[in-house]
C-alpha cells in the first residue's frame with residue numbers, strides 16, 4: 378500500500394540551534410520523504426547520555442539539528458522503495474543506522490558497520506539529511522538514522538525494527554531498547570556470554586549498567602555485583618537482583634570483590650560502563666581466572682590505560698570493547714521485547730516519563746543522575 382506524506386506538513390520538535398545551548402521547542406516544516414525513508418509518529422523517545430555528549434559540542438555536528446536516538450512509534454507514511462515492507466499503522470522501535478553494504482552488515486554485525494560514524498552522526502552539511510525546515514532554513518536530521526526528538530520523525534530504512542502489535546504502553550516503556558538497553562543487555566548476552574551460576578560485576582548503575590545487570594540475572598549468574606558512586610543507584614541495583622553492591626570510592630574495593638569469589642580468584646564477567654581508565658585498571662585487577670572484561674563506556678579518542686601483561690597472560694584474561702551490544706537490532710530488539718513481556722527485563726523500574734513540555738527537566742535530571750532513564754511522551 379503506497380502512502381502519502383501530504384497530510385503531514387508540520388511537526389513539533391526539540392531543535393539544537395547551537396552546540397552547548399539548551400534545545401528549543403520549534404514547529405518545523407516537513408519537506409520531503411525519500412524512497413528509502415519512513416515517516417514515523419513517535420509515541421516516546423528516551424534520552425541517552427550520548428545525546429548529552431553530542432549536544433554539548435564534543436562531536437562535530439551541523440546545526441540546527443534534531444538529536445534523539447531512542448524512539449518508538451507508529452508508521453504514518455512509507456517511501457516508494459519500502460512499500461512492500463511497511464504499512465501505515467505498523468508499530469516500530471527505532472535503533473542505530475548502518476550502511477547495509479560492508480562486511481559487518483553482511484554478516485549480522487551491523488553494530489560494527491564500517492561507516493558507523495558517517496551514517497549515525499550527521500556532522501557535515503552534506504551528510505545530514507534535510508527533511509525538515511525552520512523558517513526557510515534546512516534542519517539537519519538523520520541522527521542515528523532517526524532524529525527522534527521530534528513528534529514526526531523521518532527514519533532511514535535500517536533504523537526501523539518492526540514489532541507487530543506493540544501496545545501504546547509498550548511503545549512508551551520500550552522506546553529506549555534501541556540504544557541504551559540494547560547496549561547493556563547485548564554486552565552481557567552477545568559479548569560477555571555470561572553463564573549460569575557465574576560471577577558478574579557491573580561498574581556504573583545507570584540505564585546501560587542496570588540493563589546489563591538484568592540480563593546477567595536472566596542468564597542465571599549467581600553472584601551479581603553492582604558498583605556506583607550513588608547510593609540511590611545501588612539500592613535500585615539490589616532491587617533488580619544485585620547480590621552485593623559497593624561504592625566505587627571504597628578503598629578496599631578490589632580485595633572485597635576478590636574475596637567473594639575464591640574459586641575463580643575474582644569475577645568471571647565484568648561490564649564497565651564508565652570508560653574511565655583508572656576504573657578499568659581496577660576492573661582488570663578484580664577480574665578472575667579467564668575473566669572477561671568488556672567496556673561500553675563512551676570516551677574521547679586517544680584515551681589509554683595500563684594493562685599488566687603478566688596478569689593478563691597467566692590468568693588468561695580477555696579485555697574487550699563493545700558497541701550497541703554487538704547486536705543486530707532486527708534480531709536482538711524482538712528478543713528484548715520478549716524478555717520484557719516475560720518479566721525478565723523490568724524496564725518499568727528504571728524509567729521515568731516526562732511530557733514534551735518537561736523536556737528540559739528530563740534532560741537535566743539525566744545529567745545530574747536524578748533519573749536512570751528519562752522518556753519523553755509525545
Ligand SMILES: [Zn+2]
Nearest residue numbers: 476479482490
Ligand atoms: Zn555497514
Ligand SMILES: [Zn+2]
Nearest residue numbers: 425427556557
Ligand atoms: Zn544512546
